[in-house]
Amino acid sequence: MERFVLGLDLGGTKINAAVLDDAGNLISGARNKTEAELGAESVLERIVQTGAKALEGAGITPNHLYAVGIGSPGPLDWRTGVIIESAHLNFDHFPLGPRLAERFGRPVFVDNDVNAGTYGEFKKGAARGASHVLGMFVGTGIGGGIVVKGELYHGFSKNAGEVGHMVVLAGGPRCNCGSRGCLESLASRTAIVRDLRKAVKDGRKTSLTKQHGKRLEEVSSGDLKEAYQHEDKLVQKTIKRAAKYIGIGIGSLVNVLGPEVVVLGGGVIEALADEMLPLIERSAARVAFKFSMKGVRIVRAELGDDAGVIGAAIIASERFESQGRRQQPEAASEAGR
Amino acid sequence: MERFVLGLDLGGTKINAAVLDDAGNLISGARNKTEAELGAESVLERIVQTGAKALEGAGITPNHLYAVGIGSPGPLDWRTGVIIESAHLNFDHFPLGPRLAERFGRPVFVDNDVNAGTYGEFKKGAARGASHVLGMFVGTGIGGGIVVKGELYHGFSKNAGEVGHMVVLAGGPRCNCGSRGCLESLASRTAIVRDLRKAVKDGRKTSLTKQHGKRLEEVSSGDLKEAYQHEDKLVQKTIKRAAKYIGIGIGSLVNVLGPEVVVLGGGVIEALADEMLPLIERSAARVAFKFSMKGVRIVRAELGDDAGVIGAAIIASERFESQGRRQQPEAASEAGR
Numbered sequence: 001m002e003r004f005v006l007g008l009d010l011g012g013t014k015i016n017a018a019v020l021d022d023a024g025n026l027i028s029g030a031r032n033k034t035e036a037e038l039g040a041e042s043v044l045e046r047i048v049q050t051g052a053k054a055l056e057g058a059g060i061t062p063n064h065l066y067a068v069g070i071g072s073p074g075p076l077d078w079r080t081g082v083i084i085e086s087a088h089l090n091f092d093h094f095p096l097g098p099r100l101a102e103r104f105g106r107p108v109f110v111d112n113d114v115n116a117g118t119y120g121e122f123k124k125g126a127a128r129g130a131s132h133v134l135g136m137f138v139g140t141g142i143g144g145g146i147v148v149k150g151e152l153y154h155g156f157s158k159n160a161g162e163v164g165h166m167v168v169l170a171g172g173p174r175c176n177c178g179s180r181g182c183l184e185s186l187a188s189r190t191a192i193v194r195d196l197r198k199a200v201k202d203g204r205k206t207s208l209t210k211q212h213g214k215r216l217e218e219v220s221s222g223d224l225k226e227a228y229q230h231e232d233k234l235v236q237k238t239i240k241r242a243a244k245y246i247g248i249g250i251g252s253l254v255n256v257l258g259p260e261v262v263v264l265g266g267g268v269i270e271a272l273a274d275e276m277l278p279l280i281e282r283s284a285a286r287v288a289f290k291f292s293m294k295g296v297r298i299v300r301a302e303l304g305d306d307a308g309v310i311g312a313a314i315i316a317s318e319r320f321e322s323q324g325r326r327q328q329p330e331a332a333s334e335a336g337r
Numbered sequence: 338m339e340r341f342v343l344g345l346d347l348g349g350t351k352i353n354a355a356v357l358d359d360a361g362n363l364i365s366g367a368r369n370k371t372e373a374e375l376g377a378e379s380v381l382e383r384i385v386q387t388g389a390k391a392l393e394g395a396g397i398t399p400n401h402l403y404a405v406g407i408g409s410p411g412p413l414d415w416r417t418g419v420i421i422e423s424a425h426l427n428f429d430h431f432p433l434g435p436r437l438a439e440r441f442g443r444p445v446f447v448d449n450d451v452n453a454g455t456y457g458e459f460k461k462g463a464a465r466g467a468s469h470v471l472g473m474f475v476g477t478g479i480g481g482g483i484v485v486k487g488e489l490y491h492g493f494s495k496n497a498g499e500v501g502h503m504v505v506l507a508g509g510p511r512c513n514c515g516s517r518g519c520l521e522s523l524a525s526r527t528a529i530v531r532d533l534r535k536a537v538k539d540g541r542k543t544s545l546t547k548q549h550g551k552r553l554e555e556v557s558s559g560d561l562k563e564a565y566q567h568e569d570k571l572v573q574k575t576i577k578r579a580a581k582y583i584g585i586g587i588g589s590l591v592n593v594l595g596p597e598v599v600v601l602g603g604g605v606i607e608a609l610a611d612e613m614l615p616l617i618e619r620s621a622a623r624v625a626f627k628f629s630m631k632g633v634r635i636v637r638a639e640l641g642d643d644a645g646v647i648g649a650a651i652i653a654s655e656r657f658e659s660q661g662r663r664q665q666p667e668a669a670s671e672a673g674r
Contacts, residue, residue, distance in 0.1 A: 075628040084628055144593070148485060155595020157629040166589035167624055170506045170582065179588070179624045226626055245507065248618070251516070252503035253593070258492020272585040287516045291412040291421055294495040316462040 003021055004058065006051055006104070006312025009113060009305075010072045012088035012140075014034060015047055017054035018309035022317075024124065026310065027221040028057030036089045043089060044096070048103045068108045068315025071116030071308045072096060075159045081110040095137075107323075109316040113160060115152050117265060117301075118145025120311030127261040135257035135299075138246065139221075139265035141176065142184040146257065152315070164188070167273040168248050183249040187242040189268050193219050195238050206234040221271035230276055238285055240267075243276040245285075247283020254288035254296055264299030273300045339403040341395065342657075343388055343441070346450060346642075347409045347433075348426035349373060350489045351476075352384055352582030354391035355646035359654075361461065363647065365394030373426045380426060385440045407644045408453030408652025409433060412496045418447040433477070443658075446469040446653040450645055452489050452498060454602060454638075464598040471596035473500055474603035474638075475583065476558075478513065478516040479521040483594065489652070493525025501525070505585055524579040526605050526615025530556050532575050543571040558608035565612055579605075580613040584620020591625035591633060602638030610637045 009016040011034060017251035018143070032046050051068070073086045081097015082224060083089070101108040111119075118127075118135025127133040133147035142164030146153040154160055164184035165177050172181025173191065185191055197216050200209060207227050212219050227235040250262055262284075269276065270297040281298050286298075301307055338664050341364070346353040348371060355366040368392035369383055382559050388405070392398060414422045418434015420426070438445040448456075455464075464470045470484035479501030483490040487564025491497055501521035502514050509518025510528065524547055537546060549556050564572040587599055599621075606613065618635050625633075638644055 075626065130493070146593075148490070153485070156467070156597035156633070157591070157595035159625075159626070159629055160593060160595030160624065162592040162629070165592040165624075165626065166503070167585045168504055168507050170585050175429070177626065182624075217611070247503045248507050254494070255499040255502040256483075256497060256593075258494035258497030260493035285517075287502075289412065289494075289496070289499065289502065290513065292496055292499070294494070296493070 002309070004060055004064050004066070004312045005067045005317045006054065006065050007309035007311070007316065008068065008070040009308030009312060010034065010043070010047060010070060010079070010089070010118065011013040011113065012073065015050045016309050017050040017052050018306065018313065019058040019199050020313040024310075024314065026306065028054050029306070029309070030057060034089070040089070040091055040094050040165065044099055044103075045196060047100065049154040051104065061106045062106055065104065065106045066098060067104050067118070067316040067320040069312035069314070070096065070100065070108065070110050071113035071312040072110060074112045076110060076112060077158055078109075078111045078154060079158070080277050081108060083110075085141060096240060107316075108320045109318055111152065111312065111315050112143075112145070112159065112161070114143035115145040116311035116315060117307040118147060118161075118263065118311065119152055119315055120303055120309075121263045121265070121301050122147050122306035122311075123308050124306060125316050126299045127263045130259075131259050132257070133260045133263065134163070134250075134253055134257060135263045135265065135301075136186060136246070136250070137293055138264065138268040139266040140188060140190055141264075142188050146259075147328075163249060163253065166249060166252065168252070170246055183245060186245040189221060189224075189251075190270070192224065192238055192242050195241070196234065199234055199238070204234050207232045208235065221267040225271040225275075228272065239272060239275060241281055242285045243279035246276070247280040250280065250298065251284040251287025254284060254292050258292055260296060262296065262298045263301050264298065265304075265307065269300060270304065297303065339401060339405070341397055341401050342650045342654045343391065343402050343405045344646035344648070344653065345384060345388055345405065345650060346453065346645030347380070347384060347426070348450065349410065350640065352387045353642060353646050354387040355643065355650065356391050356395040356397065356609040356651040357654075360370065361647075361651065363643065365390040365391050365641070366646070371426070377426070377428055377431050380439075381436055382647060384437065384561060386439065387460060390561035392423035399441045399443055402441065402443045404653040405437060405441050405443050406453070406649035406651070406658040407433065407437065407445065407447050408649040409447060409451045413447060414495055415448045415491060415497070418445060420447075428556065442639060444653075446656045448489065449482070449496065449498070449654050451484040453646075453648035453652060454644040455484060455498075455600065455648065456489055456652055457601045457640055457644035457646075458602070458638050459484050459648075460651050461647050462600070462644060464600045465547065467596075467598040467656060469594070469596045470598050470600065471500070471587075471590055471594060472600045472602070472638075473583070473587070476527060476603040477525060477527055477602065477603040479525050479603075480528075483507045483596075483632055499592065500586060503586060503589065505582055505589070523582040524559075524586075526558060529575055529579050529605070532578070533571065536571055536575070541571050541603055543573065544569045556597040560610075561574060561605070562608040565609065576609060576612060581620045583613070584617040585616065585624050585636065588621040588624025591629050595629055597633060598633045599633065600638050601635065602641075602644065603631035607641065
């Protein structure tokens with residue numbers, strides 16, 4: 001009966017769900033808006049609904065699941081399933097894992113959303129076969145995940161991998177986190193749009209103001225791509241600078257962490273990989289030691305929006321199994337009584 | 338018979354050796370100059386001599402050793418014992434491990450010198466009991482070592498942990514490694530002296546010029562300490578800036594790696610820990626997320642110069658044992674024939 005696993009990906013704006021069979025194949029999927037402003041209980045309800053829709057698509061009920069996995073923004077405690085806080089989601093020590101376990105009647109395993117995406121790319125995407133992986137996802141912010149010897153790495157803080165918040169330019173722009181000069185404050189879409197806005201204010205021209213006005217508020221990664229391709233000099237310069245900083249961050253991490261594969265994903269990379277990847281590679285190679293860079297691959301993510309649900313599902317299935325293994329000796333000794 | 342292990346620490350200027358018993362107690366030690374300028378074969382000879390002197394001090398011969406461990410500057414391949422290159426030591430793909438094994442007639446295990454120091458502090462020093470440790474050693478350069486789940490971390494590059502070469506100030510001072518704005522280029526003794534020299538050239542005053550002239554060539558960490566304590570304003574300002582950058586580097590690494598204990602060692606820290614540590618802590622806490630900094634201890638190394646030999650000896654004894662374990666099944670099956 002229990003041959004399926006449900007993967008969930010909770011984002012600030014949307015929820016993604018997918019059912020995987022026990023071979024790791026994606027059977028069905030569902031999506032919904034998060035509507036985070038309605039509060040934690042409402043978000044919980046929408047997660048359950050989105051999961052239920054994915055189960056319906058696969059023609060199964062929760063009884064057919066052996067486990068549920070969910071990737072969530074953090075910080076969080078992956079052992080207890082509690083989301084410590086999330087500004088976007090209005091979560092404050094919210095027991096997401098236990099609450100979902102109650103609703104689905106199955107064991108639920110929680111991890112950071114970017115960890116789940118990195119793990120998905122590691123198991124089924126662009127980083128297959130490597131054993132040391134660094135995932136970096138560039139969108140509104142910059143998040144990261146680390147795989148060490150084939151395992152997701154959490155560190156003592158349980159929340160390691162915050163590569164967007166390593167300082168690359170001390171004293172640089174103020175970051176959302178309160179610090180200055182973090183990679184996120186230099187190369188996220190938020191940073192790119194802020195730099196464009198400032199340049200426009202200083203009298204520079206960009207095609208983007210026609211559609212978006214001088215505040216450039218709703219500029220998407222796709223808009224940036226289009227402007228770049230239409231030879232918008234200001235956009236090109238700004239994107240190139242962001243790519244340089246991403247490369248500097250990756251070069252530093254190659255020296256410190258020594259990953260074999262660096263997987264780049266997120267909206268900005270998905271839209272602008274062709275333009276940015278060669279610049280990122282060159283910039284990383286300038287920072288990293290030659291011997292540390294040798295054989296390292298910097299690649300674009302392959303699974304797009306599905307990386308998170310696939311990763312969350314595989315995390316759940318693996319943790320469920322290893323729990324089973326740990327519990328087996330006890331079970332065996334009970335049976336022997 | 339085989340109840341001892343020999344630990345060696347190969348530095349650019351000196352060689353350190355120590356004999357440990359099987360409980361990890363330091364029995365005897367010996368020191369010698371490296372005289373690296375005489376070439377690899379001469380350095381090898383001096384390592385063997387220093388080791389022999391330590392054995393003599395313990396009243397034993399190589400036959401009483403089960404293994405030898407050595408920490409060496411890198412990059413190196415810890416699996417084969419080959420030093421890929423070392424500018425200071427004129428090593429070029431030098432098979433240090435195999436050559437020493439030949440001389441001592443015992444298995445030799447090689448690792449990076451800073452890894453060995455970090456591991457020594459982890460096993461016997463300031464980071465005892467933690468399972469995620471970051472070691473940072475600030476001297477002429479800045480080196481690092483990483484312990485993950487109780488094991489030294491090497492990464493895909495086999496040379497991870499180069500925390501001195503993460504870029505903290507993009508476009509900053511030129512670093513020895515060829516890049517710009519690495520932590521080493523901002524906070525090593527070399528960087529501190531360079532900043533002081535530049536300030537003197539610009540007309541600023543420091544007590545250090547009396548003894549060392551305007552080029553400040555032979556300024557030691559002890560000299561810096563003395564000037565700091567005698568209210569030398571320029572030295573104080575320069576040391577404080579270095580401490581700020583070290584803290585920024587540590588804060589970034591707390592976000593990315595999530596260590597439980599950060600051990601700080603090396604000549605600069607040994608001399609100036611009282612002055613620098615509070616500044617380093619404050620600066621790190623400004624960069625790191627609160628939830629990642631929670632419970633993290635930033636401490637000074639306890640073992641001083643012995644960290645390297647103790648770490649190298651313990652690495653050797655552990656690898657020797659785990660090799661034995663791996664080989665036992667074969668041996669057992671041979672015996673069963």
